[in-house]
Amino acid sequence: MNLDLRPVPVGALLREWRAARRLSQLDLALDAEISARHLSCIETGKAQPSRPLLMRLADALDMPLRERNALLHAAGYAAAIPETRLDTPAMEQVNKAIAFILAQQEPYPAFLMNRHWDILAANNAAQRVNGFLLDGRASPHANMLRHAFDPADLRPRIANWHDLAGTLIRHLHALVAGSPTDAKARALLDEVLAFPGVPPRWRVRDLDTAPAPLLTTEFVHRGVTLRFFSTITTFGTPRDITIDELHIECCFPMDEATAQFCRQLAGA
Known part of the structure; x- marks a missing residue:
């Protein structure tokens, strides 16, 4: 088995990102305030970009923080942006903010996820609602997309599965297209x-299809219909990869019947 473990050259990486953003060399050069010839030389490996220039190019390409480090690494530079685990003392205030938002969402579900929709934390309401929908059995997954797509998970309970799953697929396609190295x-x-x-x-x-203004989910189980819409909370101007990739999804009831059922679950 032949595995090519050589790092991708910085020029090839820039070309890949430029293609993903649908920018010409001239477009990117103008945004980064360099000549198109200089950019061409970088992409072909004839010129070595400086660290500040790479950061300007990353800004022009709107690259996520993780990919900016990968770009620097490809050029032989050390990472510029830290990645701190959530369970470290440095993240104490971030964890307090997350815990506060999750708790404030009670008695309605809320989830902490990373950019791949892995569920990192959830409030008690989320566990209660999932417990009801799955008849007390544990979910086979800890990922929101797998919850929605796996017939052995929540999918059979989602009455508007086609609309919901189609929206989620569009978001996932956008992530893949927007982060070609992910x-x-x-x-x-x-x-x-x-x-x-x-x-x-x-x-x-x-x-061609515009996404709906709100992500809505309708569950039907044992004669009970639950309707939620979701909002997403992120951290503004993050300076750490972990924080940059976090988002909190809060579910709100779309009708009084859903709100009352969630309150009854909390009371029980």
């Missing part, structure tokens, strides 16, 4: 597309 996002897309009943047309990114 192998985990690509693998997740391939995985969810392989679940049974997924329309073949979802394998191609849909650029």
Whole structure:
């Protein structure tokens, strides 16, 4: 088995990101305030970019923090942006803020996730609602997309599955297209597309359908209908990769029946 473990040259990485952003060399050069010839020399390996220039190019390409470090590494520079684990003392205030938001959402569900929709934490309401929908059994996954697409998980309880899953697929396609070096996002897309009943047309990114203004989910189980809409909270101007990739999804009831059922679960 022949594995090529050599790092991707910085020029090739820039070309890949420029193609993902649909920018010409001239467009990117103008945004980064350099000549198109200089950029061409960087992309072909004839010129070595400085560290400040790489950061300007990353800004022009709107690269996520993790990919900015990868760009620096490809050019032989040390990482510029830290990645701090959530369970370290340095993240104490961040964890307090997260815990506060999750607790304030009671008696309605709320989840802390990373950019791949892995569920890192959830409030008690989320556990109560999931427990009801799954009849007390544990979910086989700790990932929101797998929850929605796996027939052995929450999918049979989602009455508007086609609309919800189509929206989630569009978001995942956008992540893959916007982060061309994110192998985990690509693998997740391939995985969810392989679940049974997924329309073949979802394998191609849909650029024509506008996303709904709100993500809504409707569950039906044991004669109970629960309707939620979701909002997403992120940390503004993060200076750490971990914080940059976090988001909190809060679910709000769309009708009084849903709100009352959540209150009854909390009271029980």
